[in-house]
Amino acid sequence: xxxxxxxxxxxxxxxxxxxxxxxxxxxxxxxxxxxxxxxxxxxxxxxxxxxxxxxxxxxxxxxxxxxxxxxxxxxxxxxxxxxxxxxxxxxxxxxxxxxxxxxxxxxxxxxxxxxxxxxxxxxxxxxxxxxxxxxxxxxxxxxxxxxxxxxxxxxxxxxxxxxxxxxxxxxxxxxxxxxxxxxxxxxxxxxxxxxxxxxxxxxxxxxxxxxxxxxxxxxxxxxxxxxxxxxxxxxxxxxxxxxxxx
Amino acid sequence: xxxxxxxxxxxxxxxxxxxxxxxxxxxxxxxxxxxxxxxxxxxxxxxxxxxxxxxxxxxxxxxxxxxxxxxxxxxxxxxxxxxxxxxxxxxxxxxxxxxxxxxxxxxxxxxxxxxxxxxxxxxxxxxxxxxxxxxxxxxxxxxxxxxxxxxxxxxxxxxxxxxxxxxxxxxxxxxxxxxxxxxxxxxxxxxxxxxxxxxxxxxxxxxxxxxxxxxxxxxxxxxxxxxxxxxxxxxxxxxxxxxxxxxxxxxxxxxxxxxxxxxxxxxxxxxx
Amino acid sequence: xxxxxxxxxxxxxxxxxxxxxxxxxxxxxxxxxxxxxxxxxxxxxxxxxxxxxxxxxxxxxxxxxxxxxxxxxxxxxxxxxxxxxxxxxxxxxxxxxxxxxxxxxxxxxxxxxxxxxxxxxxxxxxxxxxxxxxxxxxxxxxxxxxxxxxxxxxxxxxxxxxxxxxxxxxxxxxxxxxxxxxxxxxxxxxxxxxxxxxxxxxxxxxxxxxxxxxxxxxxxxxxxxxxxxxxxxxxxxxxxxxxxxxxxxxxxxxxxxxxxxxxxxxxxxxxxxxxxxxxxxxxxx
Numbered sequence: 001x002x003x004x005x006x007x008x009x010x011x012x013x014x015x016x017x018x019x020x021x022x023x024x025x026x027x028x029x030x031x032x033x034x035x036x037x038x039x040x041x042x043x044x045x046x047x048x049x050x051x052x053x054x055x056x057x058x059x060x061x062x063x064x065x066x067x068x069x070x071x072x073x074x075x076x077x078x079x080x081x082x083x084x085x086x087x088x089x090x091x092x093x094x095x096x097x098x099x100x101x102x103x104x105x106x107x108x109x110x111x112x113x114x115x116x117x118x119x120x121x122x123x124x125x126x127x128x129x130x131x132x133x134x135x136x137x138x139x140x141x142x143x144x145x146x147x148x149x150x151x152x153x154x155x156x157x158x159x160x161x162x163x164x165x166x167x168x169x170x171x172x173x174x175x176x177x178x179x180x181x182x183x184x185x186x187x188x189x190x191x192x193x194x195x196x197x198x199x200x201x202x203x204x205x206x207x208x209x210x211x212x213x214x215x216x217x218x219x220x221x222x223x224x225x226x227x228x229x230x231x232x233x234x235x236x237x238x239x240x241x242x243x244x245x246x
Numbered sequence: 247x248x249x250x251x252x253x254x255x256x257x258x259x260x261x262x263x264x265x266x267x268x269x270x271x272x273x274x275x276x277x278x279x280x281x282x283x284x285x286x287x288x289x290x291x292x293x294x295x296x297x298x299x300x301x302x303x304x305x306x307x308x309x310x311x312x313x314x315x316x317x318x319x320x321x322x323x324x325x326x327x328x329x330x331x332x333x334x335x336x337x338x339x340x341x342x343x344x345x346x347x348x349x350x351x352x353x354x355x356x357x358x359x360x361x362x363x364x365x366x367x368x369x370x371x372x373x374x375x376x377x378x379x380x381x382x383x384x385x386x387x388x389x390x391x392x393x394x395x396x397x398x399x400x401x402x403x404x405x406x407x408x409x410x411x412x413x414x415x416x417x418x419x420x421x422x423x424x425x426x427x428x429x430x431x432x433x434x435x436x437x438x439x440x441x442x443x444x445x446x447x448x449x450x451x452x453x454x455x456x457x458x459x460x461x462x463x464x465x466x467x468x469x470x471x472x473x474x475x476x477x478x479x480x481x482x483x484x485x486x487x488x489x490x491x492x493x494x495x496x497x498x499x500x501x502x503x504x505x506x507x508x509x510x511x512x513x514x515x516x517x518x
Numbered sequence: 519x520x521x522x523x524x525x526x527x528x529x530x531x532x533x534x535x536x537x538x539x540x541x542x543x544x545x546x547x548x549x550x551x552x553x554x555x556x557x558x559x560x561x562x563x564x565x566x567x568x569x570x571x572x573x574x575x576x577x578x579x580x581x582x583x584x585x586x587x588x589x590x591x592x593x594x595x596x597x598x599x600x601x602x603x604x605x606x607x608x609x610x611x612x613x614x615x616x617x618x619x620x621x622x623x624x625x626x627x628x629x630x631x632x633x634x635x636x637x638x639x640x641x642x643x644x645x646x647x648x649x650x651x652x653x654x655x656x657x658x659x660x661x662x663x664x665x666x667x668x669x670x671x672x673x674x675x676x677x678x679x680x681x682x683x684x685x686x687x688x689x690x691x692x693x694x695x696x697x698x699x700x701x702x703x704x705x706x707x708x709x710x711x712x713x714x715x716x717x718x719x720x721x722x723x724x725x726x727x728x729x730x731x732x733x734x735x736x737x738x739x740x741x742x743x744x745x746x747x748x749x750x751x752x753x754x755x756x757x758x759x760x761x762x763x764x765x766x767x768x769x770x771x772x773x774x775x776x777x778x779x780x781x782x783x784x785x786x787x788x789x790x791x792x793x794x795x796x797x798x799x800x801x802x803x
Binding site: 385415483487490492 | 564565566670671694697698699700701702703705727730763766767768769770771772774775778779782784793794796797798800801803
């Protein structure tokens with residue numbers, strides 16, 4: 001579980017890629033995403049995947065992005081089999097499978113290299129309402145706390161004879177109730193306490209709060225932005241003109 | 247009979263922190279044991295090894311002669327009841343009575359016995375008026391009593407209480423002292439993990455002082471609590487009566503067990 | 519607005535009664551209380567006596583977040599609480615809650631310290647200054663970029679306190695701040711409170727069960743029972759008073775011994791606040 005989740009979670013790493021303005025990182029991810037959707041030849045998609053891996057390496061996040069890619073291969077294999085079963089031809093099926101991997105890879109690049117603070121900045125920039133952004137930020141901040149709560153709750157209930165690993169599907173689901181109820185109740189209690197703390201620090205007293213951090217495009221942001229966009233357009237053009245057969 | 251044995255146990259957390267470092271100890275049947283130490287010293291980790299929630303990385307833990315790695319947590323839980331610190335991590339049922347009988351049903355007790363144990367638990371912990379109430383509307387103190395009731399319901403021979411006094415006011419703490427004394431005299435092995443040294447002083451258990459995954463000292467409460475430098479090194483505070491005793495020039499034969507003893511000693515000294 | 523006049527109390531609770539919506543009994547009944555600037559006041563009493571309700575009335579959560587039947591008034595630094603916005607009140611009264619975890623919102627320490635200032639729309643330059651100042655005061659600069667789940671409970675409380683101090687309040691309320699801490703971390707917190715009181719002049723109201731931790735620094739203890747104020751005086755007076763244990767508060771052994779010795783007619787020079795002082799007194803007999 002942890003292994004899987006870590007493929008999408010942010011980790012504090014220092015790399016030239018991480019230093020980029022989050023909007024540029026988003027743009028690069030989206031460029032990969034769009035390219036993956038547009039091209040439909042095995043070679044092209046493979047090239048995209050190679051490019052994604054290179055960027056991941058550049059961002060010193062190869063392991064993390066790699067994990068997501070490996071995990072997505074499972075689904076990719078399913079897509080392959082599914083498409084073959086529908087008689088789509090090997091080449092097409094492989095393309096679809098690879099495309100899935102590329103799409104997952106492109107989003108992984110963004111989430112692995114963007115901190116929750118930067119995510120918040122981007123959401124504000126997109127003019128998403130403050131309350132929603134705050135709810136998101138707080139939810140992410142409490143993920144490790146909720147996970148820890150869950151383990152402690154499971155320990156407490158196992159100590160009362162609850163066996164989470166036994167039984168058929170129905171029994172197992174029913175056995176989750178003593179774990180889920182306290183989790184939910186704790187979340188409700190937590191929300192109440194957070195509300196008190198928020199009010200006590202003046203949340204909502206002005207419609208336009210300020211921010212300790214801000215985003216500013218620096219020269220290398222512009223450089224990377226222009227270069228990547230140029231490459232993106234170039235790739236599209238080449239693909240369009242030469243229409244690789246496979 | 248040695249009920250609980252730790253042989254050179256070490257345990258390391260997922261994040262690499264060493265939680266237990268070569269811990270060896272044995273606890274006999276019917277003992278009353280207190281465990282002190284700062285947060286992170288390893289007290290909760292130690293206690294989780296007793297019912298098999300955690301298995302040692304090196305060394306072994308035996309309960310009633312059985313290695314904890316050879317049996318499941320559910321099996322060990324039949325004889326080891328642990329009441330954890332936070333009631334909100336445990337209470338989930340529609341009613342107090344279903345909460346108390348939860349473990350009994352898990353262990354396969356038969357109906358007549360379940361009813362008997364439920365009645366006992368409700369009465370012993372003063373929860374009869376709340377029998378059909380939802381656990382979630384109880385006060386903090388009542389919730390604590392309910393968690394203890396739901397553990398004691400299945401009558402485990404070994405009872406572990408993890409920080410039972412947190413958030414309790416004076417009256418609730420007094421009640422808790424009575425409960426522990428009564429359970430102990432009914433022949434149970436009781437282990438109390440607590441920061442509250444005044445509370446421990448009033449029950450006078452055998453005391454284990456832990457620091458950084460090791461047991462620094464192990465002995466009678468009235469001796470261990472006198473070791474000021476050791477306790478300070480373990481970041482544990484000293485009961486007030488012990489500090490007073492330590493600073494007195496003219497010392498009584500042994501430290502005061504309670505305020506009344508201190509008072510009679512002082513007054514007899516003043517007017518011999 | 520009344521200027522900083524040491525003769526005027528900072529907090530004046532006048533005949534305050536409060537009943538939560540849909541509650542049967544009154545949580546607070548005709549409370550009269552004055553707190554002067556620079557005081558450290560401990561609020562004690564058994565569970566359900568109304569301590570938490572009183573605290574929340576002083577910082578404005580009651581009635582702004584918790585409506586109900588409200589009679590009487592509270593004036594803090596010249597402002598009537600029920601008529602002042604939470605935004606304005608948050609710059610006067612800070613509130614440190616019991617659970618260190620559930621009052622930190624942001625992913626990084628310094629962002630959380632800035633939280634209140636962001637809410638007040640303080641300009642970034644000023645915000646940066648105040649954040650750095652607060653972190654330095656609380657000794658948490660090295661933790662500036664850490665995530666909350668990497669911190670110990672004691673550190674989390676310092677972060678929350680820094681966030682409060684950044685808003686430059688005159689009064690800080692602490693609601694059972696040590697109940698989830700181990701004794702040494704708890705006494706570190708108490709030293710911190712004492713330092714902030716002496717160096718910055720912050721007034722403190724603290725609800726606490728473990729009275730022995732606070733008696734060395736408290737100016738006054740106020741005891742509540744059943745929604746009413748029943749005792750109010752210096753720690754040695756209140757704790758040595760035989761009535762206090764009747765109100766369900768944990769009288770530390772030192773005080774129980776002192777009041778019993780007094781009853782026996784044993785003459786001690788002065789009321790001891792710590793076990794060391796008690797031993798000194800007995801040695802001097």
